[in-house]
Amino acid sequence: MKYINNQDIMDITINFAIEEYALTELDINETYLLFYSMTPTVIVGKNQNTVEEINMDYVRENNVTVCRRLSGGGAVYNDEGDLSFSFITKDDGSSFNNYKKFTEPVVRALRNMGVNAELLGRNDLLVDGKKISGNAQFSTRGRMFSHGTLMFDVNLDNVAKALNPDPEKYLSKGIKSVRSRVTNIRDHLKEDMDIHQFKEMLLQYIFEGEKGIPEYKLTEKDWKRIMEIAEKRYRNWDWVYGKSPEFNVKQTKRFPSGKVDVRLEVKKGLIEQAAIFGDFFAVGDIHDIEKRLVGVKYKREDLMDALTDIDASYYLGKISKEEFVNMLF
Amino acid sequence: MNIPKELKYSEEHEWVKVEDGKVRIGITDFAQDELGDIVFVELPEAGDEVEADEPFGSVESVKTVSELYAPISGKVLEVNEDLDDSPEFVNESPYEKAWMIVVEPSDESEIEKLMDADAYEKMISEE
Numbered sequence: 001m002k003y004i005n006n007q008d009i010m011d012i013t014i015n016f017a018i019e020e021y022a023l024t025e026l027d028i029n030e031t032y033l034l035f036y037s038m039t040p041t042v043i044v045g046k047n048q049n050t051v052e053e054i055n056m057d058y059v060r061e062n063n064v065t066v067c068r069r070l071s072g073g074g075a076v077y078n079d080e081g082d083l084s085f086s087f088i089t090k091d092d093g094s095s096f097n098n099y100k101k102f103t104e105p106v107v108r109a110l111r112n113m114g115v116n117a118e119l120l121g122r123n124d125l126l127v128d129g130k131k132i133s134g135n136a137q138f139s140t141r142g143r144m145f146s147h148g149t150l151m152f153d154v155n156l157d158n159v160a161k162a163l164n165p166d167p168e169k170y171l172s173k174g175i176k177s178v179r180s181r182v183t184n185i186r187d188h189l190k191e192d193m194d195i196h197q198f199k200e201m202l203l204q205y206i207f208e209g210e211k212g213i214p215e216y217k218l219t220e221k222d223w224k225r226i227m228e229i230a231e232k233r234y235r236n237w238d239w240v241y242g243k244s245p246e247f248n249v250k251q252t253k254r255f256p257s258g259k260v261d262v263r264l265e266v267k268k269g270l271i272e273q274a275a276i277f278g279d280f281f282a283v284g285d286i287h288d289i290e291k292r293l294v295g296v297k298y299k300r301e302d303l304m305d306a307l308t309d310i311d312a313s314y315y316l317g318k319i320s321k322e323e324f325v326n327m328l329f
Numbered sequence: 330m331n332i333p334k335e336l337k338y339s340e341e342h343e344w345v346k347v348e349d350g351k352v353r354i355g356i357t358d359f360a361q362d363e364l365g366d367i368v369f370v371e372l373p374e375a376g377d378e379v380e381a382d383e384p385f386g387s388v389e390s391v392k393t394v395s396e397l398y399a400p401i402s403g404k405v406l407e408v409n410e411d412l413d414d415s416p417e418f419v420n421e422s423p424y425e426k427a428w429m430i431v432v433e434p435s436d437e438s439e440i441e442k443l444m445d446a447d448a449y450e451k452m453i454s455e456e
Contacts, residue, residue: 045389046389046394047368047369047371047394071393071394072389072394122391122392123392136394138393139395140395140396141396173369175368245371
């Protein structure tokens with residue numbers, strides 16, 4: 001097993017790219033261990049409807065990164081106080097589905113620090129009935145990774161703020177998130193330490209019995225590919241939002257001039273059908289606006305562009321274009 | 330383990346059923362059992378091209394996300410949309426209700442290269 005030092009990069013798009021690169025392009029017979037923390041980020045599961053999981057306004061106002069992972073499951077909020085770990089290895093048939101194998105060294109380390117962690121359910125680590133770690137796996141071409149979060153010192157107030165408070169606005173067949181009670185590892189330590197010391201301790205336990213910590217040093221060529229993967233997948237709207245399973249949006253808003261009710265059908269990130277109802281008074285036929293929305297990405301900037309040359313007051317009365325587009329999210 | 334004799338099998342645990350020049354594809358009983366409860370099936374759309382040994386979709390189970398590999402190349406004619414609402418069909422009925430796609434093969438010789446039931450059974454017993 002080799003440790004990959006990510007140089008303390010906090011950008012999830014790069015860390016996911018390192019993980020994917022080690023999975024699909026490095027030595028297929030090697031096991032790699034990667035750790036990463038991140039700036040405030042919401043990560044949704046492979047088959048989730050992104051907009052259904054996040055609090056759009058909060059995420060935008062607070063510059064929270066939104067990303068989709070390759071593995072399944074529900075949405076999580078993480079920040080600099082999270083230390084995620086990833087074992088990237090050969091899918092030998094016995095590792096696949098085996099969360100115990102990958103969480104065991106972590107549990108052992110935690111217990112030695114006085115944290116009474118245990119693997120419960122299928123893939124969660126809990127302390128006193130509260131979650132400290134969620135784990136997920138992805139497999140492709142005889143390789144797999146098993147990765148998990150470790151809430152060391154995450155700002156728990158922001159967890160609830162960044163995740164969508166109103167999932168009823170959306171109807172989709174995507175995977176729904178399950179809210180869990182969470183706690184930080186740091187509050188359970190026998191002796192306090194910071195996240196860097198915590199990471200060092202984990203490394204020692206995971207490589208226990210080995211001479212030092214063997215490292216795979218990413219080369220310039222590796223980094224070049226990693227940045228390409230980050231750009232192509234993890235920073236790409238089509239992956240982060242567009243990949244969402246088909247969903248329906250139902251948004252209503254009461255403006256001083258009347259109520260607006262919008263229904264959208266979104267497939268592969270594009271609006272396939274749009275219907276606008278309401279009692280706001282305007283001159284133009286609202287079907288013209290509906291037609292403008294069809295075929296456009298369900299993305300604020302693209303919707304603004306699609307309506308750029310329309311006369312808002314003719315169709316929407318006292319409601320501005322911005323107000324109208326904002327209410328769609 | 331159910332391994333119907335009349336089907337052909339790939340090393341990636343897909344089954345193939347030849348029907349008047351068309352090919353129906355799904356995953357095997359062995360595969361669904363390994364994956365556990367399936368919660369989401371991601372498939373291509375009718376009209377898409379799939380390529381032998383390349384991913385054409387994925388399944389998410391309660392444990393993991395795994396890619397699906399096309400056993401043969403060709404054009405997707407039909408997609409089983411029932412799996413959108415009922416991914417559990419993959420566990421309950423992998424060879425019947427949970428067929429995934431129907432493909433118009435672009436190279437019939439690829440079908441010949443697939444395993445028969447006995448060879449597939451031997452392969453999984455050795456895994």
